[in-house]
Amino acid sequence: MSKKYAVIIVGGGIVGATAACALAQAGIDVALLDARNPARTWPADPVDIRVSALTRASQNILRAVGAWDAMEQRGIGPYDHMHVWDADSAGVLHFDAADTEFSELGYIVENRVIVASLWDQLESLPSATILCPASIMDLQLSDNSTQITLSDGTALEADLVIAADGRDSALRQMAGIQTTGWEYKQDGLVATISSEKSHQFTAWQRFLPEGPLALLPLKNGQCSIVWTLKHDTAQDYLQLSDAEFLQTLEHATEGVLGKILTVGPRGAFPLRFQYAQQYSADHFVVIGDAAHAMHPLAGQGANAGLLDAAAIAELTIKADQVGRPIGSHKTLRQYERWRKGDNLAMMSSMDAINKMYTTDNEVLRQLRGTGMSWVNHTAWLKNYFNRYAMGLRDDLPALARGI
Numbered sequence: 001m002s003k004k005y006a007v008i009i010v011g012g013g014i015v016g017a018t019a020a021c022a023l024a025q026a027g028i029d030v031a032l033l034d035a036r037n038p039a040r041t042w043p044a045d046p047v048d049i050r051v052s053a054l055t056r057a058s059q060n061i062l063r064a065v066g067a068w069d070a071m072e073q074r075g076i077g078p079y080d081h082m083h084v085w086d087a088d089s090a091g092v093l094h095f096d097a098a099d100t101e102f103s104e105l106g107y108i109v110e111n112r113v114i115v116a117s118l119w120d121q122l123e124s125l126p127s128a129t130i131l132c133p134a135s136i137m138d139l140q141l142s143d144n145s146t147q148i149t150l151s152d153g154t155a156l157e158a159d160l161v162i163a164a165d166g167r168d169s170a171l172r173q174m175a176g177i178q179t180t181g182w183e184y185k186q187d188g189l190v191a192t193i194s195s196e197k198s199h200q201f202t203a204w205q206r207f208l209p210e211g212p213l214a215l216l217p218l219k220n221g222q223c224s225i226v227w228t229l230k231h232d233t234a235q236d237y238l239q240l241s242d243a244e245f246l247q248t249l250e251h252a253t254e255g256v257l258g259k260i261l262t263v264g265p266r267g268a269f270p271l272r273f274q275y276a277q278q279y280s281a282d283h284f285v286v287i288g289d290a291a292h293a294m295h296p297l298a299g300q301g302a303n304a305g306l307l308d309a310a311a312i313a314e315l316t317i318k319a320d321q322v323g324r325p326i327g328s329h330k331t332l333r334q335y336e337r338w339r340k341g342d343n344l345a346m347m348s349s350m351d352a353i354n355k356m357y358t359t360d361n362e363v364l365r366q367l368r369g370t371g372m373s374w375v376n377h378t379a380w381l382k383n384y385f386n387r388y389a390m391g392l393r394d395d396l397p398a399l400a401r402g403i
């Protein structure tokens with residue numbers, strides 16, 4: 001005899017936990033499964049090396065699902081300027097929150113802060129169940145519902161199973177959904193640094209020949225770096241002594257933060273372009289990195305996943321309210337049409353920017369510099385890019401619109 005839920009979500013990272021909160025808040029009977037319990041408390045130091053730059057749209061979603069206040073209490077870092085410049089041309093782009101109706105452009109938040117705040121919120125919702133640690137042995141899709149068997153033999157059934165188990169999603173594979181993509185042969189090297197000069201609440205990004213170096217302002221005055229490097233270079237930089245790394249980094253930043261004083265633990269993540277060929281199957285969808293893995297150069301992966309979570313939650317809640325079965329083919333196709341094109345457009349632009357900034361072609365280099373300066377001096381175009389980067393575009397799910 002299997003235990004039945006309206007929705008089972010596999011993967012309680014940023015994206016899956018958000019979908020779970022949104023559904024449970026609307027009274028939908030939802031179970032969240034994860035292989036691991038996330039940390040809820042930690043010592044003040046060091047900062048988590050994994051952080052996310054969150055857009056205004058993501059802030060709206062996280063506020064709507066009831067996690068934002070707890071995130072603020074745990075610590076979030078607002079930024080009101082973004083400064084982008086090119087090492088190989090005169091191209092510069094500068095965005096200022098003063099040119100928008102908002103006081104910040106976005107927030108830099110440790111991933112553990114987002115996940116812990118979402119899980120706290122989920123635990124307070126009566127229609128949510130957390131099954132953790134849980135390991136999935138089998139998935140069976142059918143016309144009527146989806147069945148899951150856990151490795152301890154527990155049988156579960158749901159009208160809709162949402163796979164939010166990350167870019168190597170086991171559920172996506174079990175459902176027979178293929179992916180298209182390639183390895184970038186670049187790593188994102190991440191670490192937390194402190195510097196002589198203030199970060200000035202600015203997200204800095206310098207395009208270097210191997211890839212962009214981002215210096216993201218944290219609440220405690222430090223910066224989180226995300227440095228895209230060729231895989232071999234990144235592995236070499238992991239081996240440098242702290243003193244050698246600080247010197248290399250300072251040179252790469254062009255001294256924009258003055259002397260780089262300290263660096264915490266370093267990590268490197270291989271980067272991949274990958275998308276699921278289908279977002280849905282019978283009573284089954286993929287969201288977040290399970291559906292799309294993109295280059296982190298504009299920090300959009302989690303933001304895109306949060307829009308997936310808000311979209312599938314909105315469609316499921318609406319279907320339930322009008323008495324349509326949860327997980328119907330119609331609802332899942334609507335979700336796929338809504339999110340797949342938007343995600344592909346975002347991923348493709350990240351990919352094109354990465355290619356344009358790592359090219360050896362001198363003509364293209366000069367063109368990109370001219371292009372950046374042109375955008376910087378063209379108010380309407382700059383405003384368009386600014387709003388896009390803040391996640392404020394047409395066709396957003398209601399939760400992302402802050403209404």
Ligand SMILES: Cc1cc2nc3c(=O)[nH]c(=O)nc-3n(C[C@H](O)[C@H](O)[C@H](O)COP(=O)(O)OP(=O)(O)OC[C@H]3O[C@@H](n4cnc5c(N)ncnc54)[C@H](O)[C@@H]3O)c2cc1C
Nearest residue numbers: 011013014015035052053165166188288289299301302303
């Ligand atoms: C260097 C770097 C910098 C980035 N910076 C940004 C940024 O600034 N802004 C931004 O928006 N995005 C950024 N991203 C992307 C962002 O980190 C991801 O898009 C986001 O974390 C994906 O969240 P997710 O919940 O979909 O998946 P994940 O975070 O991968 O979570 C998956 C969850 O599923 C669980 N799980 C996995 N397998 C199973 C299983 N078989 N059974 C049960 N549970 C399972 C895991 O334990 C985990 O909790 C960055 C990525 C990188 C690599």
